[in-house]
Amino acid sequence: MGVALWSEIVILVAVALLLLLVALFHVAYLTYAERKIIARMQQRLGPNRVGPRGLLQPIADVLKLLHKEDIIPYGVDKPIFHLAPLVSLVCAASGLALIPLWDTFVLSNLNVGLLFLLALSSLSAYGVILSGWASNSRYAFLGALRASAQLISYEIAMSLALLSVVLMAGSFNLQDIVKAQMESPFKAYIIPQIIAFFIFMVSAIAETNRVPFDLPEAETELVAGYFVEYSGIRFALFYLAEYFGMVVMCALAVTCFLGGYIGPFNIPGLPFFWFLLKLYVLLFFYIWVRATLPRYRYDQLMGLGWKVLIPLGLLNLFFTALLKLWL
């Protein structure tokens, strides 16, 4: 029995590491893809010096950031300053463990998987707030304030959108949600829950602090917002957390709205094909938005959250419940 338990743990750790590596690879090349795609949209070339077509650029970036001096400014709250990037990254990255990549491949099949994911994404905002507070800088402080205000207005809308999905599927388990979609008439919840999908995507952009909701780090206003005092690898951790956040949010959208790993037909040998395809489409959408839209103002963003998205989410939830009751 002891041997079985040990081997189970070893396998789990190995699979987790493998998943982490694959995810890191994805995140690294997401930055590359973003730079290339935006460059294409803006009629420039993008990275093209390191390696063929600049393919080694992410690796060069990581090496550069590792080599940089880790500057800790005078007057920061040191323990919190050190802790904040880790909080951000861990909360953003561990969400991946809950996403069902295939019907037999999910690292931890929790019964309250969706709730756990939401909790993690809320916690990751602590990284932002703590870093802003600990930096002892006014720009960082303003960034942290913005982040916390943004968080409370968007978390609710996002939860409401996901709650309609939970109502449709009748479970908090992500694997069950995917299976429920397989049995539903449209094979994906995006069609009956198009409003919820829209609310979720908007809130997800706000959640991951991306354009047009990148207020906590608004470059032209707050220079870099909450991580203005960070440098070197700690800065890289924040950067990683942002892209991990993007990947997790898109993966969650794929799982809850686009039917997860289910595709119109099975491709032998490529079990993750449909999941990744849907993921890439959503990530492309993220990047596209960034190249197109200007930035919202702080109070306008709050207005959008409280006056548009939350009432819409509530109405949507109400109608979903009615449908569920009558059908």
Next chain:
Amino acid sequence: MSTPLIEITSKEVSINNYEEPFYLNLGPQHPSTHGVLRLVLELEGETIIGCDPRIGYLHRGVEKLAETLNYNQTIVLSDRLDYIASVANNVVFCLAFEKLFGIEVPRRAKLLRTIVGEMARISSHLLWLATHALDIGAMSVFLYCFRDRERLLNIFEKICGARLTHSYVRIGGVRLDFTQEIIEDLYQFTEEFPQLITEYETLIDVNRIWLERTKEIAIVSAETAINLGLTGPVLRGSGVAYDIRKVRPYDAYSEVEFEVPVGERGDTYDRYKVRMREMRQSNWIIKQCLDKLKETEGESILAEDAPDLLLPERVREPEPKPHPKKGFVFTGKEVPVVPVGEAFASIESPKGELAVYVISDGTNKPWRLRIRTPSFVHISAIPELIRGHMIADLIAVIGTLDIVLGDCDR
């Protein structure tokens, strides 16, 4: 003990519950202060309740330096004022000097000056749109504008060899004539440019976020604008149709047709609209001037009585004096190298009213050269415009005033 950055606080200070004001030092190194502007802000939450602009980080003493240089040499200094539209500065310097010397510029030179002046206006407005959009967060517009500004800079390079600091205009005319290639390039540019403006407008004109960020932001009524001394597109955005090209035409503006676009409410969006329409008008002016340029083919581009690039230190009147041994010697009393007097010239630069007031004492250098630059006046208007707005709006206001710190600090 640290001293407060600004002594004036807008809050009521009572000893019982003293609340330390929250100051934010924006700049001089900041991505969106368009150079080295420093603003000390007093905040309440994100709302700005006090703003104190600090300038002088780019002061090079151009006015004082000009007193040590020949008249034609000061034109090189003028390039460094508003380095985004340096031809406009060249023109106003030359206009003032020509008024002082009493020189009439040939027609072809006037047309050429008008063309380069309008090219400078377009390239300045493109840079303004690029940075304004980037400040508000629209990154793509920034790069589209730079792509098209590049074409203008290439034409400038063909005209005078420089892309940024042109020194193209000289007293009494211009330095070089246009070649056929430049004229063809310009014709092609004027053909294609209106569509490019439409391209920018499709990206931001109907964008909800853009409208929310610019409409009703920093409203300036016509009266306030005049009281603050605002000029150029900022004044016209408030509905005052004051354009020096129409009011006191210089160069060839009296013989071309163009409209003066004005706004209605005087908010950031109106100023954006005014500048976009101005670019179309400038494009039209260039086209008309190019057509007129054919009529003056082969004419001189420099006035006959234009002074040399280097004026002599002193000039003596040739006065033959009988000399017992040498017969005659030519000694005489010194006469002024240039006429003594003062002159004032003002033009409509892309940023606003740009004026030069020069006093001559007869030597080959100006005795005093005073430059009135629009950016300086516009920066002084920021506290008035920004009161009660948020930090994000401050960035939009700095963008909409279109300031250049080289122009402000001189």
